[in-house]
Amino acid sequence: MRYFLVGLVFGLSVSMSAGAMKRPVESVLALTPPMGWNSFDSYGVYLHEQAAFNNLEAMAEKLKPYGYEYFVIDNGWFGEYALQEGTIFPAEKHAHDVRIDGFGYFLPSKVYFPNGLKPIAERCHALGLKFGVHLMRGIPRKAYELDLPIEGTLYTARDIAVTDPKENCVWCDYCYAVDMSQPGAQAWYDGLIRHVAEMGVDMIKYDDIVPHPDEVEAVAKAIAKLDKPMLLSLSPGGQVDPEAIDFFRMANMLRVTKDVWDEQGYIDACFLAWRKWEGKEQPGFWIDMDMIPFGELQLMSPPSEDASKTVLDKGDIALAGKGVHRVCQLTKPQMETFITMRALAASPLMMGGDLPSLDDFSLKLITGREMLACNQNGVMGSLLVDDGGLETWRTFEKGTVDQGWIGVFNRLDEPVSFRLDMTRLALMSESYHLADVWGGADISFGSMVTLQPNGVLFIRFKGD
Known part of the structure; x- marks a missing residue:
């Protein structure tokens, strides 16, 4: 039997980079692990307007009384998707076109959000909740192709974009990286973050940014210039460099796992991440083990006509996320393990399944009084x-x-x-x-x- 000695840390000193912003604890967002709902597990990158409103109302009814507050739309909200004939289902994994304005800033998709995001943000705030969106690191490739101006400068997208494939996302080609050594680079992020804030956004889930601390710092600087609070979540997880922790602490959440789904292997990966990152949490900065895949998942991915495939396999069109439309495949003991781990690890609680159709057992787990008390205690267990x-x-x-x-x-x-x-x-x-x-x-x-x-x-x- 192995036993582990646990030391009590009475002081914490963090050495920040020259460009990092130190914030007094009393002004820090997320003094306890953030709680909310994210659309990815249930709708992939294809959340549509009606589903957004339905989940928003369900969140206010079912989760808000227990402290859940962030309603987050994941990737694709700006994508002009081709649809499968006669349906609302996407016919492509990523949109063939993205909607942007004259400065390259993302605008809501006409396909999935014909009335824009403003009504959703306004309803969110009217319900006492906070509104979040997903962004990809960098500047839209479309802005580069059109050589759009960087707002407030003499520079253009081509002056700051990095087209080298080695520096760019390998799983989503919406954006090019930004060369932060170039004039106009910080101005790009300043303008983009200001634009998003003016849309009513209170939280950004920034993806493909963890391996690029210089752009993490750029986003943090841009947020610091706003006249409103903005929660910042960093993704993806998997290969996360602990040596860059000072940059990561400019944000409020750090993903340390790859996407987590409803199979035991993902739970095992979270246990490994817990061992690696235990003790790195602090008020305002939390180690994120990804969303909670309970309830109905992948509603926008129809099952395959191939009877040999399971619900965890790709459908006839390989869309984003794992598998096709299904109910969470974890057993009840696995689900109890999953949420207990989130509680004891003080990981942000971001529900991923569809809320209007959520089953009673899943709801009981994610709203359990002691589970929430343990999670919001804000101390990663040893x-x-x-x-x-x-x-x-x-x-x-x-x-x-x-x-x-x-x-x-x-x-x-x-x-x-x-x-x-x-x-x-x-x-x-x-x-x-x-x-x-x-x-x-x-x-x-x-x-x-x-x-x-x-x-x-x-x-x-x-x-x-």
Whole structure:
């Protein structure tokens, strides 16, 4: 059995780059992990106006009472898509054209948002929620082709764009990278961020930007010039350089995983990321393990006519995201593990499934009182015991040394039974009150517990 020593860090000093902005804690956004809904898991990059309004109303009804506040439209909101004949479904993975204005700034798609985003942003704010959109790093290739001017300068898109394929996104070709050493480069980001803010946006999910700290800094500088708060989330995850943490902390959320879907392998990847990034969180900056793929997913990707394919395979047209229209494929124990991990890791809670059709079990998990309390406690748990396929992770409630939350995770594809004792729970005595969060009942030291494959025992503990 392996045990892990956990040190208490009483001070934190962050060395920022010369261009970085230090913000006093009281002025920082996201003092606790952000919570909201993002359209990608359920609608890919093809969210349309009616679905946006339907999910917005459902979010206000089902999630807002529990603290969820950011309503985020993912990539493609500016894409002029070709559609499958007689349907609203896309006929192409990425739009053959994007809609921009005379300075190259993105405008809402006429295909999927004929009335623009303003009515959605206004309704969002009227409901007491905040509005977010996805942006791709760089400047639209269309702006480069048209050689559009950089607002407020004598420069054009061709003066700042980087066309070298090695510097550009390999999975989405909407934009070229920006050479931040060129005059006009910062002005481009200043203007784009100002434009988005004027659309009523309160949060930006910036994609393809994590590997490019200079453009992270440019976006952060642009946001600092606004006269309104703007939450900044950085993507993609996967290959994230810990040495660039000072640049990443200019934002509020850092994706550290690739896209996460409804299969066990993605849960395993999140456990690895948790080990790697534990302790890097701080008020205003959170380690993001991606969206929560519960409920109905991939509503804009029709099933294949090929009967040999599963719902996790691509459809007849290979669209964005994993698989086709389906209900989350995780078992209930896997779902409990998934959300317990998000709670103990203090990861932002961004629901990904369709909200109007959300099932009761998924809703119960993402609105659980203790789960939310643990998550919003804002302290990433530590791995204390790793033995026989069971992992014990624990976090203390802030300001205490005798209460908090524990997760005992079964990392195996088979049931595991064990006796509940001080060693397994990494507690120094048996003088604690223990409550099984998902079971909804008190439990006692000495009890035998059986965890289902890839399941979890989520415990709220309090000293007597």
